[in-house]
Amino acid sequence: xxxPPTPKSVGVARWLIGEWCAPWVRAxxxxxxxxxxVLLLASEVITNAVVHGDGMVHVSLDRPGSSALRIExxxxxxxMPLIGAQREDAESGRGMAMVELLSSRWGTDLAVGPLGxxxxxxxxxx
Numbered sequence: 031x032x033x034p035p036t037p038k039s040v041g042v043a044r045w046l047i048g049e050w051c052a053p054w055v056r057a058x059x060x061x062x063x064x065x066x067x068v069l070l071l072a073s074e075v076i077t078n079a080v081v082h083g084d085g086m087v088h089v090s091l092d093r094p095g096s097s098a099l100r101i102e103x104x105x106x107x108x109x110m111p112l113i114g115a116q117r118e119d120a121e122s123g124r125g126m127a128m129v130e131l132l133s134s135r136w137g138t139d140l141a142v143g144p145l146g147x148x149x150x151x152x153x154x155x156x
Contacts, residue, residue, distance in 0.1 A: 033087045035080045035105070043076050043089050044069050050091050051099070060099065060155050067132050068099050068153050074125030075103045075111075075149050083107035084145070098134060098152040106146040110138045 031046055033039035047069060054060035072089070079087045083105030092100045113126045129136050129151050136151035 031089050033076075033089065035083065035085065035087055037077075037080060039080060039087055040073055040076050043087075044073055047072055047089075047091055047101070054093070059096070064099065064153055064155055068101060071129050071132055071151055071153065072101050072103070074128055075101065075151065078111055078125060078149070079103050079105040079107070082109065082111075083147075093155075094152075096155060098154050100150060100152045102148050102150040104141055104146060104148040106141070108145050108147075110147060111149055 031043065033043060048065065051060060051065045051068070055062055055065060076087060076089060085106030088102075088104040090102045092102070094100055111126045113130055132153070133151040134154045136149070139148045139150070141147055
């Protein structure tokens, strides 16, 4: 899906990802807890694209094999997300630390062209 870089896009993406996953949940192929983890992490990565990225936000969901759900979020902005030390009283900046903690793996790739990146993560399907 392609979304405008606005805060409302985070909620739209969460809803669409939930809809994409619903048939797998109904078929008992993916646990609801797994989908909840994906939705939380997708919210963090999409928010980063909206706040720190540039241009439209591209979101895709894949299920490579049957062992994981993979989300990719792309934008045209430069810079890569970092997991940094946060002050205890910081009100933001912990999103990628959550991605590191709750996903089985994650990474960033440079997009095709002069600018842009793709941030992706995978959550195992139990």
